[in-house]
Ligand code: SF4
Ligand code: SF4
Ligand code: SF4
Ligand code: SF4
């Protein structure tokens with residue numbers, strides 16, 4: 282091989298690898314967005330930092346006593362090999378000794394997190410007030426009762442029931458400064474096990490109330506871990522509702 | 531050209547089937563054994579090793595961490611835990627001693643796939659060649675180390691790395707990772723001989739550098755016994771490393787295979803009917819001792 286061929290080959294290789302690099306860069310951009318129902322384990326750094334820190338070893342997954350953590354598979358909406366849980370199917374049980382964090386070799390799960398109640402895995406948001414029966418005057422309160430830090434993370438806000446005129450509404454309110462987003466988001470799944478029709482109200486389209494969770498964390502490198510987006514709760518009542526609730530339990 | 535239909539027959543005739551597949555069998559046992567150790571936990575509840583090749587904890591005591599992936603994490607700004615640093619030091623020391631690419635031939639699960647592709651190529655007589663240079667893997671290595679610096683969102687290579695994908699796939703869950711593995715298999719089978727491991731994979735390139743001065747080497751001490759059957763060149767995944775050691779006698783080159791491209795797989799030892807090759811030390815034999823021809827008995831062990 283002469284010098285010219287050698288340089289030519291080198292250039293070709295460099296160009297090819299450069300293209301691979303561009304492709305990888307673009308792919309990583311796409312892969313770093315995560316759907317809201319995928320939640321990182323406690324102590325996880327903000328998503329961008331997390332993706333640079335997590336070496337996809339799965340030690341957190343192995344040390345979780347409740348087996349709620351999974352590693353993203355190729356084709357999942359979460360970056361390949363990174364740990365997540367889905368609160369609806371298996372919420373974090375908020376272990377006091379936080380074994381998942383202890384197991385992490387890279388600080389992708391920040392070892393400075395010592396108190397599990399300080400973790401901010403996400404934020405529960407009441408997304409479907411039309412179907413949350415608390416908004417219709419029923420005292421459900423399941424979400425409140427399952428919350429491990431109820432009173433601080435979620436409270437029941439007593440309001441006047443303007444529709445009946447004489448009852449109270451106990452509205453679940455999530456407080457972003459304390460919510461870790463673990464259990465209340467499980468509520469709809471819990472409700473499905475109840476005889477569903479008995480809780481149905483007269484609005485036929487009603488299914489089940491939903492509290493969901495936002496896993497979004499602010500995308501700034503500066504703001505060190507677990508900062509929340511601000512929830513926006515818009516109160517909407519079912520369209521055209523004029524009657525009071527006639528639920529038969 | 532070597533007759534592929536009789537490849538290995540001489541060695542079997544001379545040494546028996548087992549001896550002429552010894553290191554191949556040992557390597558498969560090693561690769562599958564490592565997988566088995568990781569699988570004993572999730573399958574049978576025997577938690578001997580937790581984690582995967584990226585980082586693992588053996589018997590809740592011994593941490594092992596892949597230096598290549600931790601390097602990428604550190605380049606994207608991570609300060610690792612002490613256990614990870616200890617794990618990296620152990621792994622680096624081990625591969626420095628036994629040869630970096632021992633990772634490839636004795637540990638990496640993808641090696642079983644690419645070896646299968648190479649075997650099938652020989653069986654089917656596929657002889658396609660491609661223009662990819664063997665240095666591409668170093669460019670890839672540089673690329674994968676630059677990406678964490680320039681792209682926010684970190685260890686980009688781990689999004690596609692087939693080595694960790696396959697291992698994690700087996701130990702945790704496979705998902706669509708098999709597509710990637712099938713892709714590598716077909717690439718090696720149809721497009722380029724040893725295309726992935728010998729040309730592109732930056733993981734192999736990284737371990738290659740780790741073991742570039744390692745003391746454990748394969749040598750062709752009995753090179754005068756060579757009958758030029760060329761079978762070692764055919765089975766070797768990095769055949770360019772053999773010639774200087776095997777045929778360099780006149781030029782005064784060492785019989786030790788010094789190139790760190792050599793994976794220390796031992797296939798050449800297995801396949802050679804004349805027992806030319808053996809494992810040995812890097813500096814075991816001084817070059818001068820082999821400069822003069824006919825000073826050793828042909829084909830007789832020193
Ligand atoms: S705190 Fe406990 S339950 Fe929650 S992810 Fe960690 S180990 Fe699992
Ligand atoms: S233990 Fe840490 S590095 Fe390993 S998968 Fe979990 S978060 Fe990632
Ligand atoms: S070159 Fe890469 S894929 Fe091939 S055996 Fe080595 S680490 Fe595995
Ligand atoms: S070293 Fe052995 S296998 Fe290689 S060409 Fe010589 S005799 Fe054949």
Ligand code: SF4
Nearest residue numbers: 766792793795796798
């Ligand atoms: S020279 Fe021998 S030990 Fe080295 S890679 Fe080739 S076959 Fe394997």
